[in-house]
Amino acid sequence: MVKKLILALLTSILFLTGCQSIKGVNLNQMVLNSSRIKSAESKMTASWHLTYNKAQVKDKDLLKVLDLLNHAQLTVQTKMQNINTLSLEGNVILQKGKIPFRLYADQKEMVLLIDNATKPIRIPMDNGTSQNEKWVQDLQTKICEPIVKNLPNPKHISVQTKSEKVQGGTVAGYKVHAEIYANEAPEFLLAFLNNLLKNEKAITQIVNAVNELNKATGGDSSMTAAEFKAGLQEFKMQVTQNLPELKKSKLLSAKNYFKTDILLDRNFFERKSSSDLNIASIEDDSGLKGIRLHVENETWNINKPVTAKKIKYSSYLTENATREEFLATLDKKRSVLYKILTSFTN
Template sequence: MKKMKRILASAGATVILLTGCSSVGNMDFTQYAVKQMEIASMESKGVTTINLKYDEKKVEDKEALKLLKLFSDIKITAHMINENKDTMSIVGTITVRKGDIPFKLFLKQEEVILQLDNASKPIRMIDKTGSPSANNENYIATIKKLTPYIVKHLPNPSTLEVTSKQDKVLDESINGKNIHVEIYGDEIPSLILSFMEGISKDKEAIEVLVNTINETDASVKLTTETFQKELDTMVVKLKEQLTTLKQDKTSQQLFSKNNYIKADILVDNKLHERKSDMTFHFAFPIPDESGIESLKIESKNENWNINQPIKAQNISATQYLTEEQLGVDRGGKNFLDTLNKESSVLYDILVNDLGIHVDKEK
C-alpha cells in the first residue's frame, strides 16, 4: 500500500524511469528521480479519464456488452493529501454514464478506511501485510542506491525534449523546465535490449545490483559471476526474441506506433514535479469476441505544499463495515444497506445493472 502511494505521488518520475533518459537540456534525471522519492508530504489534485473503444456488433457476450456500456467512459477527479509517509487521504468522484459516485479514502499505517457514494457506514480494513516504516525506508534507500545505474543505461526514446517553462500551479507561478517525452510501441523492444546490454557491460552496476540483492535477502548469496552469466544469457535471448517479433504479425501490431505513452511534466527549480499531462494509448492487436478495440487513459495532475506541514482528511463515523461483515454470505447486502436506495448511483448499478439482490434472506 505504501509503495502504491509513492507511485501515485510521482507518476511522472515513474514514466521517465520506464521510458529512459540520459542527460538532455541540462536536466539531471538521476537527481530528478531521487527528489520525488524524498517527498515526505504533498498535496495534489488531478483528473483521469479512461476510455474503452469497442465495436458493439462484435461483442458476443451480452453481459459483457452491458458492462462496456456502463464503464467504457470513466472520469476520476481526486484531491490527494500525503500528510507523511504513513498517512494520506483522497477525496474524489468517479463519473460513469449513470452519474457520479463520490468516494473518500484514508490510509494511516496499516489502517484503510473507504467510503463509497456517501455510504452511512464506511468500510474499515486492517492491511496485515503492510510493511513497517523502517522496512519502507529501507526499500526507498535501496531504490535510491540503484537509480543512478538504472538512469545511466536507460536509452532515450526518439522524442525527448527539455525546455524552460513558466506556468501556474493554483495561484503560484512556477519557473522550471518542461519534460516532453513520447515513447511508441515500436521502440520498446530495442530500448529494453539497449538497457540490458548497457547493464551487462557495467561491472560497477552489476556489483551494486548483486550487493543490493544479497542485502535484501541474505539467503540468496548471489555472486557477480553468476549474475553476469544470467545477464549475458538474457541479452542473447532478447536478441533472438527481437528477430522473432519482427516476423510475427501479431507482435508487429502490439509493438506499433498505435501504442504509445506521451507526457509533459513541469519540474520546478528544486526538481520537484509540479504538473503533469499524460496519455497512454493501447490498440488491441487481434479483434475477438470482446469487441474491444483500444484503451486510452489521460491524466492531468498538479502538486503543491511539497514537504510542508499538512493534514490528511480522516473519515470519521459512529459505525464501520468490517472485513468480517463483508466476507460473510450476506456481505453484499450488508454493504448495499449502507447506500441510499433512492439517490445512490452505485446502488442503482449494483442492483439494477449487476443483479445483486438484497431481498433474499438467509
C-alpha cells in the same frame, strides 16, 4: 528469483522517460526524486475511451462493463502526510452518474468510504516505525538509482525553460516533452540491457538491494551478481532472437504510443504533467480493440507540512463484509454504485 527481478526491471522502464541530461537538465534526478518525497499534496484527473464493436463482444457481462466504463473519468486529490499516512478524496464519473469516494490510511488502519455509505470499510494495518519508513525509502533509491542511470533516452525528447501555474502559484523550471512509440520498444529495451550489462557497479547495487529486501521479508535465498548478470544476458539473447517476430506484432506498432509533457521545478521535482497513452490494436478475442488514456497531474507542498484528512465513524464494515452488508449501507434511491451493483445481479 533472477527471472522475477528481470520482469520487475522491464516493468520499470515502461514508466520512466529517460535519464541522460539534456541541455543541463538532470532527468535522472527527476526520476530519483519521486522516491524521495516524504510529504506532498496533489490532484490527478484521468479519462479513458474504449474502442470496441458491440456485435463482436460475445460475453454479455463484459459488454456491460465496457459500456459502463467507456468515456469515464477519475478525479483524485491526495494529501500525503508521510510515507505511511495519507488521504484521498475524489470521484469516479460514469455516464450513469458520479461515485464519490474517500480514503484514509495510517500505520493502524485503512478507512474507505464509497458513495456516501452510512458505514465505511475499515481494514487494520500492521504497525510500522519511522525507522521502517526510512528503510523503505532508502531501499527504493538503492533499487531505482542503478536502473534509472542506465536507461537510454527516448528518440523523441526535448527540454525547454518554462514557467507555469501550479495550484495558483507560478513554478519556474523546465518543460520536458517525450514520446515513446511501441515499435521502438525492442531497441529501447536492448539498449537498456546493454547499458546495464556493461555496468558492474549497477548490477552489484541492484543485487545487494534485492537480497536486502528478500532477507527483510523473511526469504532465505540470495543471488550473486554473476547469477543476475547471466540472467540478463540470457534474456537479452531471447529478445534478440525473437526480435523479427516481435516487430510483426500489431501491439508493437507506431499507432501505439505514450506521450507526456512534464514540468519540473528548479530542484527537478515533477510539479505538473499531462500524458496520453494510446493502444490502438489489442490482439485478443474479447472484442476490445483499443484504449485511449489521458492523465493530468499537479503536485505542490513537496516535503512541507501536510495533514491527511481523517474519516470519522462510529461503526464500520470489516474487509470480510458480505456484498449484502455493503449494499445495505448505500442509499437505494440516490446511490449510483447501488444501481450498478444490483444491475449485475442475475
